[in-house]
Amino acid sequence: xxxxxxxxxxxxxxxxxxMEVCGTHTAQISRCGIAGMLSPAIRLISGPGCPVCVTxxxxxxxxxxLCMKPENVVVTFGDMLRVTGSRQSLNDAKAAGGHIExxxxxxxxxxxxxxxxxxxxxxxxxxxxxxxxxxxxxxxEAAAAGISNVKILTSLxxxxxxxxxxxxxxxxxxxxxxxxxxxxxxxxDIFEPLSEKYGIPFAxxxxxxxxxxxxxxxxxxxRGKAGVMNLxxxxxxxxxxxxxxxxxxxxxxxxxxxxxxxGAIPGSGLLLREEYARFDAGSDNxxxxxxxxxxxxxxxxxxxxxSPNECPLFGSGCTPQTPQGACMVSxxxxxxxxxxxxxxx
Numbered sequence: 001x002x003x004x005x006x007x008x009x010x011x012x013x014x015x016x017x018x019m020e021v022c023g024t025h026t027a028q029i030s031r032c033g034i035a036g037m038l039s040p041a042i043r044l045i046s047g048p049g050c051p052v053c054v055t056x057x058x059x060x061x062x063x064x065x066l067c068m069k070p071e072n073v074v075v076t077f078g079d080m081l082r083v084t085g086s087r088q089s090l091n092d093a094k095a096a097g098g099h100i101e102x103x104x105x106x107x108x109x110x111x112x113x114x115x116x117x118x119x120x121x122x123x124x125x126x127x128x129x130x131x132x133x134x135x136x137x138x139x140x141e142a143a144a145a146g147i148s149n150v151k152i153l154t155s156l157x158x159x160x161x162x163x164x165x166x167x168x169x170x171x172x173x174x175x176x177x178x179x180x181x182x183x184x185x186x187x188x189d190i191f192e193p194l195s196e197k198y199g200i201p202f203a204x205x206x207x208x209x210x211x212x213x214x215x216x217x218x219x220x221x222x223r224g225k226a227g228v229m230n231l232x233x234x235x236x237x238x239x240x241x242x243x244x245x246x247x248x249x250x251x252x253x254x255x256x257x258x259x260x261x262x263g264a265i266p267g268s269g270l271l272l273r274e275e276y277a278r279f280d281a282g283s284d285n286x287x288x289x290x291x292x293x294x295x296x297x298x299x300x301x302x303x304x305x306x307s308p309n310e311c312p313l314f315g316s317g318c319t320p321q322t323p324q325g326a327c328m329v330s331x332x333x334x335x336x337x338x339x340x341x342x343x344x345x
Contacts, residue, residue, distance in 0.1 A: 004217045011039040016220050017172055018042065019304055021163060022179035023050035023332025024207050030337035032209035034216075035344075042220060045304040046334035048162050048259060049179060051127045051155075052079045053302060053326040053333050056258045058286045059126075059155045060085030066122055066153070066281060067098035073116070074153075075101045075109045076124040079330045082323060106138045113142070113150045122281045125152040130181040132156055132270055133244040136251045139279050151281040154271060157257055160190055161268035167198045169262075170303045175219035177212065178204040180232050187240025188230040195226045206232040251276055258286065260326065261299025298325035301334055308335040315339060 020026055026046045029035060035044050048054045060083055067074040067090065074090065081090045081102060094100045099119070101112055106123050113121040125135045135152055142150040159182050166173060178191055183204045191202040201222040205215035211231065218229050230236055248270070257269025272280045296318070297311035308314050308327065318324040320336055327335035337343065 004213055005037060008038050008042060008213065008217055008220065011041055011220060013041065013220075014223070016042050016174045016223055017045055017304075018175045018177060018216060018219050019045045019047040019166070019173045020177040020179075021047040021049040021159065022177070022181065023053075023330070024181065025049065025177055025179070025205065025212060026334050027332055027337050028207055028209065028212060030341040030343045032212070033341070033343075034209060034212055037213070038216070042216065044216075045173070045307070046301065047166060047176075047304055048262070048302045050327070050330050050332040050334070051131070051157065052077075052083060052330040053298065054157060054162075054259045055080075055083065055126050055155045055326065056260050056286065057085045058258070059153070060089070061087070062153060062282060062286060063090060063122075063124055064088060064093045064098065067093050067100050068096070070099070071119055073099040073101055073112070073119050073121050074124060075103055075106075075112065075121055077104075077126075078102050079332075080124050080126065082329045083326045106134050107141065109138060109150055110141060110145065110147060113147050114145070117149055120149045120151055120281075123150070123152045124155075126155045128157050128159055128179070128182050129185045129248070132248045132252060133185065133241075136247050139251065139276065142279075151279050152272075152283075153281040154252075154269075154283040155257075155286070156252065156270040157259065158254070158268055158270065159186070160194060161265050162259060162262070163191075163194055164197075165259075165262055165265050165268075166303060167194065167200075170305060173200065173304065174223055175201045175203070177215050177219070178202045178228070180204060180206055180236065183230075183232065183236045183240065185241050185244050187238050188228050188236055189238045190240070191228045195228050199224070199226050201225060202228045204228070204230045204232050204236050206235070259302075261302050296325035298327045298335070301327050308338040309344065311335070
């Protein structure tokens with residue numbers, strides 16, 4: 001056992017609650033059994049780090065509406081197919097005759113659209129700062145190739161506003177394992193204002209088990225003190241990828257955006273600028289979570305109010321085979337990862 005592991009396993013200081021806000025961290029923490037390596041005084045909680053999980057039902061409903069029109073084809077990643085809106089999922093819509101294509105990259109949309117110019121191909125553009133640059137590439141290449149039948153429906157979120165919301169409304173977080181992928185684009189400096197505002201530490205972490213343990217160790221040692229620690233220097237710099245940042249700013253403007261369980265958070269989303277509105281498939285007015293499963297507790301899971309196994313549906317009415325909420329659908333969802341890794345804590 002390393003010195004870090006020994007310290008974390010035997011820690012008997014004040015209770016510490018640490019939140020990860022990255023779906024890949026959530027998956028790795030469960031897969032590596034990291035929670036079981038920690039003292040009971042150190043509690044890990046999953047935050048709103050899964051882009052599929054935080055997407056509201058109104059967005060799913062709009063995708064369903066679009067795919068049922070004969071002139072449209074909705075293009076999406078696999079996880080989005082099983083998330084239920086207020087009435088049905090995209091899988092349900094496809095079974096009812098909806099036009100849907102699953103892809104592994106947004107750029108696959110270009111080939112589909114070029115081969116079928118009579119229909120409009122609409123990509124379900126969900127994600128955080130990490131994926132926004134890919135959508136600018138999709139639109140840029142579509143324009144360069146003269147492919148005019150490509151659009152996007154955006155549900156793009158930015159991380160600092162939702163962390164601010166968590167600290168202000170939920171509270172009780174003593175430190176954040178900052179998202180490594182997001183930080184590659186934004187840089188680690190983006191978390192400095194939040195750290196100073198709330199007097200809590202942030203640790204930018206990589207994705208291997210030892211890297212996550214090192215971040216937890218750093219946060220516990222720095223408990224009660226502000227500061228952003230970049231423990232992923234091989235990929236993350238203080239200022240981030242400024243070329244990607246500038247490209248995103250040229251295509252998108254900040255907007256209010258709705259998060260599952262948290263409502264509309266000011267300035268937490270990205271919407272296409274007016275000069276690129278021709279590529280938008282109707283992304284505005286999607287700030288409601290109407291029709292969500294009343295028995296599902298995904299909203300409380302996403303904000304760290306409860307653990308997945310505290311939901312009454314967890315493992316019985318809600319499993320990966322029969323998901324009742326988005327957190328059990330996505331491979332980055334905390335409920336999914338608690339279930340498949342039999343995580344108790």
